[in-house]
Amino acid sequence: MLMTGKEYIESLRKLNTRVYMFGEKVDNWVDHPIIRPSINSVAMTYDLAHDPEYKDVMTAKSNLIGKIVNRFSHLHQSTEDLKNKVKMQRLLGQKTGSCFQRCVGMDAFNAVYSTTFETDEKYGTDYHKNFVEYLKYVQENDLIVDGAMTDPKGDRGLSPSAQKDKDMYLRIVERREDGIVVRGAKAHQTGSINSHEHIIMPTVAMREEDKDYAVSFACPSDAEGLYMIYGRQSCDTRKLEDNADVDLGNAKFGGQEALVVFDDVFIPNNRIFLCGEYDFAGMMVERFAGYHRQSYGGCKVGVGDVIIGAAAVAAEYNGAAKASHIKDKLIEMTHLNETLYSCGLACSTEGCKTKAGNYQIDLLLANVCKQNITRFPYEIGRLAEDIAGGLMVTMPSDADFKSDTVVGNNGETIGDICNKYFAGSDCATTEERQRILRLLENVCLGTAAVGYRTESMHGAGSPQAQRIMISRQSDLEGKKKMAKEIAGIKEK
Ligand code: SF4
Ligand code: FE
DSSP, rough: OOEEEEEEHHHHHHHOOEEEEEEEOHHHHHHHHTHHHHHHHHHHHHHGGGGGGHHHHHHEOOHHHTTEGGGGGGOSSSSHHHHHHHHHHOOOOOOSSSOOTHHHHHHHHHHHHHHHHHHHHHHHSSSSHHHHHHHHHHHHHHEEEEEEEOOOOOSSSSSSGGGGGGGGGGGEEEETTTEEEEEEEEEEEEEEETOSSSEESSSOOOOOOGGOOOEEEEEEOOOEEEEEEEOOOTTTTGGTTTTTGGGGGGSSSSOOOOOOOOOOEEEEGGGEESSOGGGGGGHHHHHHHHHHHHHHHHHHHHHHHHHHHHHHHHHHTOOOOOHHHHHHHHHHHHHHHHHHHHHHHHHHHTTTEOOTTEEEEHHHHHHHHHHTTTTTHHHHHHHHHHOOOOOHOOOOOOOHOOOOOBTTSSSSSSHHHHHHOOOTTTSSHHHHHHHHHHHHHHHHHHHTTTIIIHHHHHHHHHHHHHHHHHHHSOHHHHHHHHHHHHHTTOOO
Protein backbone atom coordinates (compact mmCIF):
# COMPACT_ATOMS: atom_id res chain seq x y z
CA MET A 1 0.00 0.00 0.00
CA LEU A 2 1.45 3.35 -1.01
CA MET A 3 0.11 6.13 1.20
CA THR A 4 -0.50 9.64 -0.09
CA GLY A 5 0.98 12.62 1.72
CA LYS A 6 -2.41 13.37 3.20
CA GLU A 7 -2.87 9.83 4.44
CA TYR A 8 0.58 9.95 5.97
CA ILE A 9 -0.24 13.13 7.87
CA GLU A 10 -3.48 11.60 9.11
CA SER A 11 -1.63 8.44 10.18
CA LEU A 12 0.57 10.55 12.48
CA ARG A 13 -2.51 11.70 14.38
CA LYS A 14 -3.13 8.12 15.50
CA LEU A 15 0.21 7.98 17.32
CA ASN A 16 0.65 9.02 20.93
CA THR A 17 4.17 10.33 20.38
CA ARG A 18 5.34 12.38 23.36
CA VAL A 19 6.85 15.67 22.13
CA TYR A 20 8.31 18.54 24.18
CA MET A 21 9.30 21.99 22.96
CA PHE A 22 10.19 25.22 24.78
CA GLY A 23 9.84 23.40 28.09
CA GLU A 24 6.33 22.16 27.51
CA LYS A 25 4.48 19.15 26.16
CA VAL A 26 3.07 19.70 22.68
CA ASP A 27 -0.19 17.83 22.33
CA ASN A 28 -1.21 18.63 18.77
CA TRP A 29 2.27 18.48 17.28
CA VAL A 30 1.00 17.57 13.81
CA ASP A 31 -0.46 21.05 13.36
CA HIS A 32 2.18 22.97 15.29
CA PRO A 33 3.46 25.80 13.05
CA ILE A 34 7.12 25.07 13.90
CA ILE A 35 6.79 21.33 13.30
CA ARG A 36 4.34 21.18 10.39
CA PRO A 37 6.76 22.28 7.63
CA SER A 38 8.99 19.32 8.49
CA ILE A 39 5.97 17.02 8.20
CA ASN A 40 5.18 18.55 4.79
CA SER A 41 8.69 17.65 3.60
CA VAL A 42 8.14 14.00 4.55
CA ALA A 43 4.68 14.07 2.96
CA MET A 44 6.38 14.97 -0.32
CA THR A 45 8.16 11.58 -0.27
CA TYR A 46 4.68 10.01 -0.36
CA ASP A 47 3.08 12.30 -2.92
CA LEU A 48 5.86 12.02 -5.47
CA ALA A 49 5.55 8.22 -5.38
CA HIS A 50 2.07 8.65 -6.91
CA ASP A 51 3.26 10.99 -9.64
CA PRO A 52 3.60 9.09 -12.96
CA GLU A 53 6.51 11.34 -13.91
CA TYR A 54 8.59 10.16 -10.95
CA LYS A 55 7.35 6.61 -10.55
CA ASP A 56 10.58 4.92 -11.62
CA VAL A 57 12.77 6.88 -9.33
CA MET A 58 10.35 6.97 -6.37
CA THR A 59 9.24 3.34 -6.27
CA ALA A 60 10.70 -0.15 -6.69
CA LYS A 61 9.57 -3.76 -6.56
CA SER A 62 10.24 -5.23 -3.15
CA ASN A 63 12.31 -8.42 -3.00
CA LEU A 64 10.53 -9.25 0.25
CA ILE A 65 6.84 -8.78 -0.48
CA GLY A 66 6.89 -8.79 -4.30
CA LYS A 67 4.93 -5.53 -4.47
CA ILE A 68 5.71 -1.99 -5.55
CA VAL A 69 6.96 -0.07 -2.53
CA ASN A 70 8.24 3.41 -1.90
CA ARG A 71 11.96 3.41 -2.66
CA PHE A 72 12.56 4.80 0.81
CA SER A 73 11.66 1.39 2.26
CA HIS A 74 13.39 -0.68 -0.42
CA LEU A 75 16.44 -2.93 -0.13
CA HIS A 76 18.76 -2.03 -3.00
CA GLN A 77 18.91 -4.94 -5.45
CA SER A 78 21.44 -3.56 -7.93
CA THR A 79 23.78 -0.66 -8.60
CA GLU A 80 20.90 0.77 -10.65
CA ASP A 81 18.85 0.87 -7.44
CA LEU A 82 21.70 2.64 -5.67
CA LYS A 83 21.86 5.29 -8.39
CA ASN A 84 18.09 5.72 -8.38
CA LYS A 85 18.26 6.33 -4.66
CA VAL A 86 20.61 9.29 -5.22
CA LYS A 87 18.43 10.62 -8.04
CA MET A 88 15.36 10.38 -5.82
CA GLN A 89 17.12 12.34 -3.09
CA ARG A 90 18.20 15.05 -5.49
CA LEU A 91 14.62 15.33 -6.72
CA LEU A 92 13.28 15.70 -3.20
CA GLY A 93 15.89 18.31 -2.31
CA GLN A 94 14.74 20.26 -5.35
CA LYS A 95 11.07 19.97 -4.38
CA THR A 96 11.44 20.84 -0.68
CA GLY A 97 14.58 22.98 -0.42
CA SER A 98 15.23 21.22 2.87
CA CYS A 99 15.85 17.88 4.57
CA PHE A 100 12.99 15.45 3.90
CA GLN A 101 14.12 13.10 6.65
CA ARG A 102 13.11 9.73 5.27
CA CYS A 103 16.59 8.61 4.17
CA VAL A 104 17.83 7.67 7.63
CA GLY A 105 15.30 4.83 7.75
CA MET A 106 16.19 3.62 4.26
CA ASP A 107 19.89 3.64 5.12
CA ALA A 108 19.23 1.78 8.37
CA PHE A 109 17.18 -0.90 6.56
CA ASN A 110 19.98 -1.65 4.16
CA ALA A 111 22.70 -1.65 6.82
CA VAL A 112 20.77 -3.75 9.34
CA TYR A 113 19.64 -6.23 6.68
CA SER A 114 23.18 -7.15 5.67
CA THR A 115 24.72 -6.93 9.16
CA THR A 116 22.08 -9.18 10.78
CA PHE A 117 22.70 -11.76 8.05
CA GLU A 118 26.38 -11.92 8.89
CA THR A 119 25.78 -11.86 12.65
CA ASP A 120 23.43 -14.83 12.36
CA GLU A 121 25.98 -16.63 10.22
CA LYS A 122 28.53 -16.41 13.02
CA TYR A 123 26.34 -16.76 16.10
CA GLY A 124 23.28 -18.72 14.91
CA THR A 125 21.00 -15.93 16.12
CA ASP A 126 17.61 -15.00 14.59
CA TYR A 127 18.23 -11.33 13.97
CA HIS A 128 17.98 -11.47 10.19
CA LYS A 129 14.63 -13.25 10.32
CA ASN A 130 13.41 -10.71 12.89
CA PHE A 131 14.51 -7.87 10.66
CA VAL A 132 13.00 -9.32 7.47
CA GLU A 133 9.62 -9.74 9.20
CA TYR A 134 9.86 -6.22 10.52
CA LEU A 135 10.73 -4.71 7.15
CA LYS A 136 7.83 -6.57 5.52
CA TYR A 137 5.54 -4.86 8.03
CA VAL A 138 7.13 -1.47 7.23
CA GLN A 139 6.81 -2.01 3.47
CA GLU A 140 3.23 -3.30 3.62
CA ASN A 141 2.18 -0.24 5.61
CA ASP A 142 4.47 2.31 3.90
CA LEU A 143 5.83 3.53 7.24
CA ILE A 144 8.43 6.15 8.06
CA VAL A 145 11.22 4.87 10.26
CA ASP A 146 13.84 6.97 12.00
CA GLY A 147 17.22 5.26 11.68
CA ALA A 148 18.81 6.34 14.95
CA MET A 149 22.53 6.01 15.51
CA THR A 150 24.12 8.96 17.34
CA ASP A 151 24.41 8.65 21.12
CA PRO A 152 25.08 11.76 23.25
CA LYS A 153 28.59 10.28 23.89
CA GLY A 154 29.50 12.26 27.03
CA ASP A 155 33.29 12.36 27.40
CA ARG A 156 34.57 11.58 23.90
CA GLY A 157 37.82 10.25 25.34
CA LEU A 158 36.03 7.38 27.11
CA SER A 159 34.42 4.21 25.77
CA PRO A 160 30.68 3.61 26.37
CA SER A 161 31.17 1.46 29.46
CA ALA A 162 33.82 3.82 30.93
CA GLN A 163 31.51 6.87 31.03
CA LYS A 164 30.74 8.33 34.44
CA ASP A 165 27.05 8.55 33.50
CA LYS A 166 26.28 5.13 32.04
CA ASP A 167 23.36 6.51 30.02
CA MET A 168 25.62 8.46 27.66
CA TYR A 169 25.35 5.54 25.26
CA LEU A 170 22.07 3.70 24.86
CA ARG A 171 22.28 0.32 26.55
CA ILE A 172 20.50 -2.80 27.73
CA VAL A 173 19.58 -2.43 31.42
CA GLU A 174 17.61 -5.64 31.77
CA ARG A 175 17.42 -8.95 29.93
CA ARG A 176 14.12 -10.78 30.24
CA GLU A 177 12.73 -14.00 28.83
CA ASP A 178 10.53 -12.13 26.39
CA GLY A 179 12.83 -9.22 25.50
CA ILE A 180 15.10 -6.47 26.81
CA VAL A 181 14.73 -3.12 28.55
CA VAL A 182 16.84 -0.27 27.14
CA ARG A 183 17.87 3.10 28.54
CA GLY A 184 19.67 6.11 27.07
CA ALA A 185 19.12 8.58 24.28
CA LYS A 186 19.82 9.28 20.63
CA ALA A 187 20.73 12.88 19.77
CA HIS A 188 20.18 15.00 16.62
CA GLN A 189 17.55 12.57 15.36
CA THR A 190 16.37 13.65 11.93
CA GLY A 191 12.61 13.39 11.47
CA SER A 192 12.16 11.38 14.66
CA ILE A 193 8.86 13.00 15.62
CA ASN A 194 7.52 12.53 12.10
CA SER A 195 8.34 8.81 12.10
CA HIS A 196 5.98 5.95 12.88
CA GLU A 197 8.83 3.78 14.07
CA HIS A 198 12.44 3.91 15.21
CA ILE A 199 15.35 1.59 14.42
CA ILE A 200 18.17 1.95 16.89
CA MET A 201 21.78 1.12 16.05
CA PRO A 202 25.02 1.46 18.00
CA THR A 203 27.14 4.51 17.24
CA VAL A 204 30.71 3.19 17.54
CA ALA A 205 32.68 -0.04 17.19
CA MET A 206 32.79 -1.82 20.55
CA ARG A 207 34.79 -4.22 22.70
CA GLU A 208 33.67 -6.94 25.07
CA GLU A 209 33.24 -4.60 28.03
CA ASP A 210 30.78 -2.58 25.95
CA LYS A 211 28.54 -5.50 25.07
CA ASP A 212 25.46 -4.05 26.81
CA TYR A 213 25.77 -1.14 24.41
CA ALA A 214 25.98 -3.31 21.29
CA VAL A 215 22.26 -3.27 20.70
CA SER A 216 19.97 -2.76 17.72
CA PHE A 217 16.20 -2.98 17.68
CA ALA A 218 12.98 -1.40 16.43
CA CYS A 219 10.10 0.10 18.36
CA PRO A 220 7.14 2.37 17.65
CA SER A 221 7.68 6.10 18.15
CA ASP A 222 5.03 6.12 20.85
CA ALA A 223 6.44 3.17 22.81
CA GLU A 224 5.99 3.38 26.58
CA GLY A 225 8.92 5.29 28.12
CA LEU A 226 9.95 7.00 24.87
CA TYR A 227 9.81 10.79 24.43
CA MET A 228 11.38 13.49 22.29
CA ILE A 229 12.63 17.02 22.89
CA TYR A 230 12.51 19.21 19.79
CA GLY A 231 15.74 20.77 18.51
CA ARG A 232 15.27 24.46 17.81
CA GLN A 233 16.52 26.05 14.64
CA SER A 234 17.73 29.52 13.77
CA CYS A 235 14.77 31.90 13.18
CA ASP A 236 12.27 29.14 14.09
CA THR A 237 9.88 31.47 15.97
CA ARG A 238 9.25 33.41 12.78
CA LYS A 239 6.89 30.54 12.04
CA LEU A 240 4.78 31.59 15.04
CA GLU A 241 4.24 35.14 13.75
CA ASP A 242 0.86 36.24 12.43
CA ASN A 243 0.55 35.76 8.66
CA ALA A 244 3.96 34.08 8.59
CA ASP A 245 4.85 33.72 4.93
CA VAL A 246 7.30 36.02 3.10
CA ASP A 247 9.78 36.32 5.98
CA LEU A 248 10.06 32.55 6.24
CA GLY A 249 11.68 32.22 2.82
CA ASN A 250 10.38 28.66 2.59
CA ALA A 251 6.96 28.74 4.20
CA LYS A 252 5.94 25.19 3.40
CA PHE A 253 8.92 22.93 4.02
CA GLY A 254 11.59 22.35 6.64
CA GLY A 255 13.69 19.77 8.42
CA GLN A 256 13.57 18.45 11.97
CA GLU A 257 15.91 17.12 14.61
CA ALA A 258 15.19 16.04 18.16
CA LEU A 259 16.66 14.34 21.20
CA VAL A 260 14.98 10.95 21.55
CA VAL A 261 14.98 9.61 25.10
CA PHE A 262 14.56 5.94 26.04
CA ASP A 263 13.48 5.92 29.65
CA ASP A 264 13.45 2.15 30.21
CA VAL A 265 11.70 1.02 27.05
CA PHE A 266 10.76 -2.66 26.69
CA ILE A 267 11.72 -4.28 23.39
CA PRO A 268 10.21 -7.69 22.58
CA ASN A 269 12.50 -10.45 21.24
CA ASN A 270 11.14 -10.33 17.68
CA ARG A 271 12.21 -6.69 17.29
CA ILE A 272 15.83 -7.23 18.36
CA PHE A 273 18.54 -7.12 15.65
CA LEU A 274 21.70 -7.13 17.77
CA CYS A 275 22.03 -7.88 21.46
CA GLY A 276 25.53 -8.10 22.85
CA GLU A 277 27.44 -9.34 19.76
CA TYR A 278 29.81 -6.40 20.13
CA ASP A 279 32.05 -7.49 17.25
CA PHE A 280 29.25 -6.60 14.79
CA ALA A 281 28.58 -3.10 16.14
CA GLY A 282 31.37 -1.65 13.98
CA MET A 283 30.04 -3.32 10.83
CA MET A 284 26.58 -1.86 11.37
CA VAL A 285 28.00 1.62 12.02
CA GLU A 286 30.29 1.50 8.99
CA ARG A 287 27.54 0.35 6.64
CA PHE A 288 24.89 2.78 7.85
CA ALA A 289 27.39 5.64 7.72
CA GLY A 290 28.45 4.59 4.21
CA TYR A 291 24.88 4.63 2.93
CA HIS A 292 24.15 7.95 4.58
CA ARG A 293 27.34 9.48 3.20
CA GLN A 294 26.12 8.43 -0.25
CA SER A 295 22.71 9.99 0.54
CA TYR A 296 24.23 13.43 0.92
CA GLY A 297 25.45 13.22 -2.68
CA GLY A 298 21.75 13.40 -3.58
CA CYS A 299 19.85 15.51 -1.04
CA LYS A 300 22.37 18.33 -0.64
CA VAL A 301 22.73 18.52 -4.42
CA GLY A 302 18.96 19.00 -4.79
CA VAL A 303 18.99 21.82 -2.24
CA GLY A 304 22.09 23.16 -4.01
CA ASP A 305 20.05 23.35 -7.23
CA VAL A 306 17.50 25.52 -5.41
CA ILE A 307 20.27 27.79 -4.06
CA ILE A 308 21.88 28.21 -7.47
CA GLY A 309 18.47 29.01 -8.96
CA ALA A 310 17.71 31.49 -6.17
CA ALA A 311 21.09 33.21 -6.61
CA ALA A 312 20.48 33.54 -10.36
CA VAL A 313 17.01 35.00 -9.76
CA ALA A 314 18.36 37.41 -7.12
CA ALA A 315 20.96 38.59 -9.64
CA GLU A 316 18.22 39.26 -12.18
CA TYR A 317 16.15 41.17 -9.62
CA ASN A 318 19.22 43.21 -8.71
CA GLY A 319 19.78 44.00 -12.39
CA ALA A 320 23.18 42.31 -12.25
CA ALA A 321 22.51 39.11 -14.20
CA LYS A 322 24.61 40.12 -17.17
CA ALA A 323 27.77 40.89 -15.20
CA SER A 324 30.47 38.41 -16.15
CA HIS A 325 31.59 37.77 -12.57
CA ILE A 326 28.01 36.81 -11.64
CA LYS A 327 27.85 34.35 -14.51
CA ASP A 328 31.18 32.93 -13.46
CA LYS A 329 30.07 32.51 -9.85
CA LEU A 330 26.98 30.63 -10.98
CA ILE A 331 29.21 28.37 -13.09
CA GLU A 332 31.43 27.74 -10.07
CA MET A 333 28.41 26.88 -7.91
CA THR A 334 27.19 24.48 -10.57
CA HIS A 335 30.61 22.89 -10.90
CA LEU A 336 30.78 22.28 -7.13
CA ASN A 337 27.24 20.97 -6.96
CA GLU A 338 27.67 18.56 -9.85
CA THR A 339 30.94 17.34 -8.36
CA LEU A 340 28.98 16.29 -5.28
CA TYR A 341 26.43 14.54 -7.46
CA SER A 342 29.20 12.76 -9.34
CA CYS A 343 30.49 11.39 -6.03
CA GLY A 344 26.99 10.18 -5.07
CA LEU A 345 26.64 8.41 -8.41
CA ALA A 346 30.19 7.07 -8.43
CA CYS A 347 29.94 5.30 -5.08
CA SER A 348 26.63 3.83 -6.30
CA THR A 349 27.99 2.65 -9.66
CA GLU A 350 30.91 0.96 -7.92
CA GLY A 351 28.61 -0.71 -5.38
CA CYS A 352 28.64 -4.45 -4.73
CA LYS A 353 26.42 -7.22 -3.45
CA THR A 354 26.51 -8.05 0.26
CA LYS A 355 26.35 -11.60 1.60
CA ALA A 356 22.68 -11.02 2.41
CA GLY A 357 21.99 -10.11 -1.23
CA ASN A 358 21.27 -6.38 -1.11
CA TYR A 359 23.67 -3.87 -2.61
CA GLN A 360 26.13 -1.68 -0.82
CA ILE A 361 27.96 1.41 -2.01
CA ASP A 362 31.71 1.59 -2.53
CA LEU A 363 32.81 2.69 0.94
CA LEU A 364 35.86 4.68 -0.10
CA LEU A 365 33.94 6.71 -2.67
CA ALA A 366 30.99 7.25 -0.30
CA ASN A 367 33.37 8.68 2.27
CA VAL A 368 35.00 10.91 -0.33
CA CYS A 369 31.49 12.05 -1.27
CA LYS A 370 30.66 13.09 2.27
CA GLN A 371 34.08 14.68 2.82
CA ASN A 372 33.36 16.98 -0.13
CA ILE A 373 29.94 17.68 1.36
CA THR A 374 31.66 19.05 4.47
CA ARG A 375 33.15 21.77 2.24
CA PHE A 376 31.36 22.50 -1.02
CA PRO A 377 27.94 23.54 0.34
CA TYR A 378 29.75 26.21 2.39
CA GLU A 379 31.38 27.54 -0.76
CA ILE A 380 28.11 27.35 -2.69
CA GLY A 381 26.43 29.26 0.16
CA ARG A 382 29.24 31.81 0.24
CA LEU A 383 28.87 32.48 -3.47
CA ALA A 384 25.08 32.72 -3.12
CA GLU A 385 25.52 35.33 -0.38
CA ASP A 386 28.02 37.18 -2.55
CA ILE A 387 25.55 37.33 -5.45
CA ALA A 388 22.51 38.13 -3.26
CA GLY A 389 24.05 41.18 -1.61
CA GLY A 390 23.71 42.43 1.96
CA LEU A 391 19.98 43.02 1.73
CA MET A 392 19.54 39.30 2.35
CA VAL A 393 20.28 40.00 6.02
CA THR A 394 19.33 43.66 6.52
CA MET A 395 15.86 43.83 4.98
CA PRO A 396 12.98 45.05 7.16
CA SER A 397 10.19 42.64 8.00
CA ASP A 398 7.33 41.90 5.68
CA ALA A 399 5.08 43.71 8.19
CA ASP A 400 7.01 46.90 7.35
CA PHE A 401 6.52 46.39 3.64
CA LYS A 402 2.79 46.02 4.28
CA SER A 403 2.46 48.72 6.98
CA ASP A 404 0.17 51.72 6.44
CA THR A 405 1.62 53.70 9.36
CA VAL A 406 2.38 57.18 8.07
CA VAL A 407 6.01 58.27 8.44
CA GLY A 408 6.78 60.68 5.59
CA ASN A 409 6.18 64.42 5.27
CA ASN A 410 3.94 63.80 2.31
CA GLY A 411 1.89 61.09 3.96
CA GLU A 412 4.06 58.16 2.85
CA THR A 413 3.57 54.98 4.87
CA ILE A 414 6.32 52.65 6.12
CA GLY A 415 5.16 50.32 3.33
CA ASP A 416 5.57 53.05 0.71
CA ILE A 417 9.08 53.83 1.91
CA CYS A 418 10.18 50.16 2.00
CA ASN A 419 8.73 49.51 -1.43
CA LYS A 420 10.41 52.65 -2.81
CA TYR A 421 13.90 52.07 -1.44
CA PHE A 422 14.05 48.31 -1.82
CA ALA A 423 12.90 48.20 -5.41
CA GLY A 424 15.43 46.65 -7.79
CA SER A 425 15.14 45.91 -11.48
CA ASP A 426 11.77 46.53 -13.14
CA CYS A 427 11.55 42.82 -13.87
CA ALA A 428 10.37 42.08 -10.33
CA THR A 429 8.15 43.50 -7.61
CA THR A 430 9.67 44.29 -4.25
CA GLU A 431 7.74 41.37 -2.80
CA GLU A 432 9.33 39.02 -5.32
CA ARG A 433 12.71 40.44 -4.36
CA GLN A 434 11.93 39.93 -0.67
CA ARG A 435 10.85 36.35 -1.34
CA ILE A 436 13.97 35.26 -3.19
CA LEU A 437 16.32 36.91 -0.70
CA ARG A 438 14.43 35.39 2.23
CA LEU A 439 14.72 31.99 0.58
CA LEU A 440 18.49 32.41 0.42
CA GLU A 441 18.52 33.61 4.01
CA ASN A 442 16.50 30.55 5.02
CA VAL A 443 18.87 28.07 3.39
CA CYS A 444 22.12 29.83 4.29
CA LEU A 445 21.26 31.10 7.79
CA GLY A 446 17.70 30.24 8.81
CA THR A 447 15.79 27.07 9.63
CA ALA A 448 16.97 25.19 6.53
CA ALA A 449 20.62 26.02 7.26
CA VAL A 450 20.58 23.12 9.74
CA GLY A 451 20.17 20.78 6.80
CA TYR A 452 22.29 22.57 4.26
CA ARG A 453 25.25 23.80 6.29
CA THR A 454 25.94 22.37 9.73
CA GLU A 455 24.39 19.03 8.82
CA SER A 456 26.65 18.96 5.78
CA MET A 457 29.52 19.20 8.25
CA HIS A 458 28.39 16.76 10.93
CA GLY A 459 25.49 14.70 9.59
CA ALA A 460 26.41 11.11 8.65
CA GLY A 461 29.57 11.65 10.66
CA SER A 462 31.91 14.61 11.19
CA PRO A 463 34.78 15.17 8.72
CA GLN A 464 37.34 13.28 10.78
CA ALA A 465 35.18 10.14 10.70
CA GLN A 466 35.42 10.15 6.90
CA ARG A 467 39.16 10.74 6.97
CA ILE A 468 39.64 7.66 9.14
CA MET A 469 37.62 5.61 6.65
CA ILE A 470 39.44 7.11 3.68
CA SER A 471 42.76 6.24 5.27
CA ARG A 472 41.59 2.68 5.97
CA GLN A 473 40.33 2.17 2.43
CA SER A 474 43.07 3.97 0.57
CA ASP A 475 45.44 1.01 0.03
CA LEU A 476 48.51 3.15 0.52
CA GLU A 477 50.76 0.10 0.50
CA GLY A 478 49.45 -0.85 -2.92
CA LYS A 479 50.14 2.65 -4.19
CA LYS A 480 53.69 2.62 -2.79
CA LYS A 481 54.30 -0.62 -4.63
CA MET A 482 53.08 0.90 -7.91
CA ALA A 483 55.43 3.84 -7.51
CA LYS A 484 58.40 1.65 -6.69
CA GLU A 485 57.76 -0.56 -9.67
CA ILE A 486 57.71 2.35 -12.10
CA ALA A 487 60.74 3.96 -10.47
CA GLY A 488 62.66 0.70 -10.75
CA ILE A 489 63.00 0.15 -6.99
CA LYS A 490 63.11 -3.51 -5.94
CA GLU A 491 60.87 -4.67 -3.06
CA LYS A 492 62.99 -5.68 -0.07
FE1 SF4 B 1 17.87 12.60 3.82
FE2 SF4 B 1 19.68 14.44 3.46
FE3 SF4 B 1 17.91 14.71 5.42
FE4 SF4 B 1 19.84 12.89 5.64
S1 SF4 B 1 20.11 15.11 5.53
S2 SF4 B 1 17.65 12.57 6.03
S3 SF4 B 1 20.08 12.27 3.50
S4 SF4 B 1 17.48 14.70 3.26
FE1 FE C 1 21.27 13.85 7.87
